[in-house]
Amino acid sequence: MAMGVHSHKRGRNRRRAPMAEINVTPLVDVMLVLLIIFMVTAPLMTAGVPVDLPDSRANALPQEEEPLNVSIAGDGVIYVGEDAVPQGELGTALATASEGAACNEREVVLRADKTLDYGRVMGVMGELNRLGCNSISLVTNSSSESL
Template sequence: MYNRVRRRKVAEINVVPYIDVMLVLLIIFMVTAPLITQGVKVDLPQADAEPLSKDMKPPLVASVDVDGNYYLAVGDSRNEPMSAEEVATLVAAHLKLEPDTPVVVNGDGAVSYDAVIQLMVMLQKMAGVPSVGLMTDSPERQ
């Protein structure tokens, strides 16, 4: 008869496929991260102001460009123009989930004062934002 050699079963997890998957995901995130951080080109007015503190939540940024188009940047940046009512609706929905999120208006320096004020009023009346901040560039950044 045969002398069978009994092999012991291996009770180890093979982690090599998991490492391969993690490296592929790392490469995907490294390539897509710069594409996600695109924004709207806005020339901010210069002013001396205190920056937001590091321990605050990231703010909602409502932007107005030279052509009068409105944009909203939340966690996931949206780069397509929208109406002021859409911005107010999105801000109101976000504030229902996280009520202590700061809201700032990012208006181009060449945009009319009326467009910035209308956006601020819309955010306060329609979205229920208690206070709206204005985003500026410091004079030294020129």
């Protein structure tokens, strides 16, 4: 038999059977790329309010449960989680965010923009203390520079 010549045994009217296999290799490749993208971007999505944090050489503290996030943006607006808090309603916003738990039972993480006045940050810390939040952590960027 030469190339391209069909034998008469097969017949001309015989149709090809449909292919019953699905090539899953491209699907697996796309899913692995999406998994890597989500693994890289997930840690970056923890802070919803953009704050320019100061640098520090301190080590991170271990945490047992999810803390309450309080942020002070560069324009002085206070956020609890990702929600802006109107002036004078920090206590109400903390009670709503803590879902009924007392403020002294949960850790509060304070993130403040480095361009803010020291008095503004201390004013918010004082208000948190007055509301019963005794465990307040300040968040900074890590830095290897010495003072």
